[in-house]
Amino acid sequence: xIARAIWATDPQASRGRLHAExxxxxxxxxxxxxxxVIHSSAFRKLQYKTQVFVNHEGxxxxxxLTHSIEVAQIARSVARExxxxxxxxxxxxxxxxxxxxxxxxxxxxxxGAAMKPFGGFDHNxxxxxxxxxxxxxxxxxxxxxxxWETLEGLAKHNGPLHRPPPYVAEYDAAHRLxxxxxxxxxxxxxxxxxxxxxxxxxxxxxxxxGLFTLADIAHLPVVCDALATxxxxxxxxAEQRLxxxxxxxxxxxxxxxxxxETRRRIAELDPRNVDDVRQAGQPVxxxxxxxxxxxxxxxxxxxxxxxxxxxxxxxxxxxxxxxxEIFSLLHANPGLLPDDWRGRSGDPPHxxxxxxxxxDYIAGMTDRFARExxxxxxxxxxxx
Numbered sequence: 001x002i003a004r005a006i007w008a009t010d011p012q013a014s015r016g017r018l019h020a021e022x023x024x025x026x027x028x029x030x031x032x033x034x035x036x037v038i039h040s041s042a043f044r045k046l047q048y049k050t051q052v053f054v055n056h057e058g059x060x061x062x063x064x065l066t067h068s069i070e071v072a073q074i075a076r077s078v079a080r081e082x083x084x085x086x087x088x089x090x091x092x093x094x095x096x097x098x099x100x101x102x103x104x105x106x107x108x109x110x111x112g113a114a115m116k117p118f119g120g121f122d123h124n125x126x127x128x129x130x131x132x133x134x135x136x137x138x139x140x141x142x143x144x145x146x147x148w149e150t151l152e153g154l155a156k157h158n159g160p161l162h163r164p165p166p167y168v169a170e171y172d173a174a175h176r177l178x179x180x181x182x183x184x185x186x187x188x189x190x191x192x193x194x195x196x197x198x199x200x201x202x203x204x205x206x207x208x209x210g211l212f213t214l215a216d217i218a219h220l221p222v223v224c225d226a227l228a229t230x231x232x233x234x235x236x237x238a239e240q241r242l243x244x245x246x247x248x249x250x251x252x253x254x255x256x257x258x259x260x261e262t263r264r265r266i267a268e269l270d271p272r273n274v275d276d277v278r279q280a281g282q283p284v285x286x287x288x289x290x291x292x293x294x295x296x297x298x299x300x301x302x303x304x305x306x307x308x309x310x311x312x313x314x315x316x317x318x319x320x321x322x323x324x325e326i327f328s329l330l331h332a333n334p335g336l337l338p339d340d341w342r343g344r345s346g347d348p349p350h351x352x353x354x355x356x357x358x359x360d361y362i363a364g365m366t367d368r369f370a371r372e373x374x375x376x377x378x379x380x381x382x383x384x
Contacts, residue, residue: 005083007271007284009184015148018132018175019141029147030087036144037091040137041364042098042130043068048366050104050319062201064097064104070201071096074255075193081259082285084186091146092153092190099126101363102370103319105307110323111359114331118355125165126363128154132171134360152177153187159283181278188277188285196254199298204247206306214242220301221294226250257291322374323362329377330358336377337361 004010011028024032037043046065062070072093079089100123101107108123115121128151132143155161155168161179164172172179182188203223206212217223226249230242237245265284271277277284287295306312330336334345334354345357365373375382 002083007185007274007277008084009088009149009186009274017145017147019145028087030085030091033146033150034087034091037095040135045366048368049100049102050367062205064100067197068094068097071193071197074196075190078189078255079186082262088149089186089189091150092187093193095154096190096194098130099123102365102367106316106319107323110320111362114324114327115355115359118352119166121359122165125167129167153183156183157187157191182280182283184274185277185285188283192258192285196251200247200250202302207243211309212305220298222250222253257288261286261288322370326362326374327358
């Protein structure tokens with residue numbers, strides 16, 4: 001068993017929760033955070049939210065839920081290897097996509113455009129909004145009352161926030177999250193585990209969907225070596241097995257590079273505690289320069305051949321239209337909102353508060369519910 005690293009986050013030294021609660025006799029603070037995320041309504045709904053392919057397009061494609069589970073598995077493995085707190089890392093990995101809209105980035109683009117006059121929409125800020133405000137599970141407070149360290153990691157796992165989204169700035173004013181520094185090592189691991197998961201698994205889903213072939217990706221850095229090694233494992237391997245053999249080697253190569261580069265940076269920084277990591281001038285968890293460049297090339301390929309493929313564009317175009325029209329209809333007439341959401345929107349109707357309530361309502365929808373709600377709002381043959 002790898003000993004806890006000196007730069008790891010110590011659950012015994014947590015800065016606590018906004019609302020004081022008795023500690024659990026059986027779980028650490030970060031285990032409780034992980035469990036609260038898993039039992040939340042927002043987490044369950046990730047099962048029916050798009051990763052790349054809209055949920056009904058196929059049972060084998062990743063959803064936000066399966067993606068989050070895969071990120072958590074990678075993140076926890078890396079955290080264990082580096083001696084970091086696995087439970088905090090896992091909690092952050094499982095929670096990182098809670099704020100995503102239906103229909104993936106297409107839905108977020110549409111909601112962002114609709115919310116532009118009211119401060120915009122950002123899925124990371126929405127995740128913080130969900131866990132601090134929108135989840136209604138406890139008698140004494142709104143949200144999940146997660147620890148400071150989990151909230152900090154959610155807010156700035158991608159790096160310091162010098163110009164935070166409106167809700168993050170509003171929350172920070174009441175409960176300081178030290179937005180101008182880096183997050184803990186655990187949060188940095190969760191962020192890069194996300195990169196590893198979506199690069200490798202989007203390659204897998206793109207191959208499965210027939211958007212490109214193994215020959216099309218044989219030139220990509222990291223992928224080319226993984227594919228060649230997989231082919232040498234068996235000369236008559238079926239393509240499905242070859243795809244999986246390649247994919248696991250891609251994941252392994254990215255993880256190994258991440259661990260080696262992070263250890264190099266830690267040796268150079270010589271941090272004495274987690275605050276030294278937060279105050280470092282750069283991330284301490286990182287890929288080496290060659291692998292960071294390889295990730296950029298893979299991402300560029302996926303944008304050109306998958307995320308912008310004409311078949312995907314057709315579905316995302318429809319998704320933007322559905323999301324935008326739902327917002328327009330509800331914002332023009334908040335009386336169309338269900339009772340509990342109409343109460344949140346306040347009076348008069350065309351205010352930032354009303355727009356935020358409508359955005360919360362739409363962002364919390366699954367793909368299926370959004371399609372059905374659009375029909376209820378636009379089709380006379382469908383009852384409300």
